[in-house]
Amino acid sequence: MVTEFTPFASFVGGVLIGLGAVILMALNGRIAGMTAMLGGVLEPQSPDSPWRLAFLAGAIAAPLIATLIGAEFAFAAPTTGVLLAIGGVIVGVGVTYGSGCTSGHGVCGLARLSPRSLVATLTFMATTFLTVTLMRHVFGD
Amino acid sequence: MNRILSALVAGLVFGIGIAVSGMANPAKVLNFFDPLGTWDPSLAFVMGGALMTTFIGYRVIFARRQAPLFDAKFHLPTARTIDARLIGGSALFGLGWGISGFCPGGAIPALGFAPWPTALFLIAMGAGILLARWLQALPRRQTA
Numbered sequence: 001m002v003t004e005f006t007p008f009a010s011f012v013g014g015v016l017i018g019l020g021a022v023i024l025m026a027l028n029g030r031i032a033g034m035t036a037m038l039g040g041v042l043e044p045q046s047p048d049s050p051w052r053l054a055f056l057a058g059a060i061a062a063p064l065i066a067t068l069i070g071a072e073f074a075f076a077a078p079t080t081g082v083l084l085a086i087g088g089v090i091v092g093v094g095v096t097y098g099s100g101c102t103s104g105h106g107v108c109g110l111a112r113l114s115p116r117s118l119v120a121t122l123t124f125m126a127t128t129f130l131t132v133t134l135m136r137h138v139f140g141d
Numbered sequence: 142m143n144r145i146l147s148a149l150v151a152g153l154v155f156g157i158g159i160a161v162s163g164m165a166n167p168a169k170v171l172n173f174f175d176p177l178g179t180w181d182p183s184l185a186f187v188m189g190g191a192l193m194t195t196f197i198g199y200r201v202i203f204a205r206r207q208a209p210l211f212d213a214k215f216h217l218p219t220a221r222t223i224d225a226r227l228i229g230g231s232a233l234f235g236l237g238w239g240i241s242g243f244c245p246g247g248a249i250p251a252l253g254f255a256p257w258p259t260a261l262f263l264i265a266m267g268a269g270i271l272l273a274r275w276l277q278a279l280p281r282r283q284t285a
C-alpha cells in the first residue's frame with residue numbers, strides 16, 4: 001500500500017512531539033516515554049498514576065478533538081486482526097524488557113545522549129526493518 | 142493539581158504531534174521500513190523534528206534550572222547497563238512493531254481518531270506488558 005510522502009507535516013508533527021516532551025520535562029521533570037505512561041493504567045495505586053493518566057488522556061483527546069473540528073488524519077492498518085494481536089503482545093513484552101519504546105528511547109533518551117537508548121533504538125529499528133523486509137519480500141507475495 | 146494539568150497539556154501537544162506526523166498510521170510507519178518496496182521516508186522527518194526540538198529544549202532547561210517548575214527535582218533514568226535484557230527486549234519490540242505497524246506512542250493517539258483496530262492492538266499490548274511483568278516477578282532460578 002503506497003502512502004503519501006509528507007516531509008513538511010511529518011517534520012512539524014515531530015517538532016510538536018518534541019515540544020510535548022520538553023513541556024513535560026520543564027514543568028514536571030519527567031521523561032515523555034509512552035511505555036512508562038502506560039504504567040499509569042497498570043499501577044493505579046502508584047503516586048505517579050494520576051499525571052501519567054492525564055498525559056495519556058491528552059494524547060488521545062488531541063487527535064479526537066482535531067477530527068471533531070474537521071481535521072483528517074490518514075490511517076490504514078494493512079494487516080489482519082490476528083497479526084495485530086500477535087504484534088501487540090510482542091510489543092508489550094519487548095517494551096517492558098527493553099524499558100522503553102520509540103518515544104522514551106528514540107526521542108527522550110537520544111536527546112539526552114544516553115548510550116542505553118542509542119543501543120535500544122538501533123536494535124529496534126534494525127529488527128523492525130528486518131521484520132518488514134522478511135514479511136513483505138521473502139515470505140510475502 | 143499543577144502536575145496533572147501540565148501532564149495533560151504535554152499529552153495534548155504530544156498527541157497532536159503524533160497524529161500530524163503520521164506516526165499513528167501503521168501503513169505509513171511500515172512503509173518507512175520498506176525501502177525495497179513502497180518506501181515512504183516521512184518518518185525520518187518525524188524523528189529529525191522531534192530529536193532536534195527535544196535535544197535543544199532539554200539543554201535549555203538543564204542549563205537554566207535546578208528543578209522543574211512543579212517538582213523538587215528532575216526524574217532522569219539512572220540505569221547505565223547495556224545488557225541482554227535491554228537488547229533482547231528492544232529486538233522483540235521491533236519484531237512486534239514490524240508485524241503490526243504500531244508502537245505504543247503511535248497507538249495511544251491513534252485511539253482518538255481510529256479506535257478500531259487500534260483498541261485490539263492496545264489490549265494485546267497490555268496483555269504483553271502484564272505477561273512480561275509477571276515473568277520478571279518470578280523467582281530467579283538458582284545457578285550452581
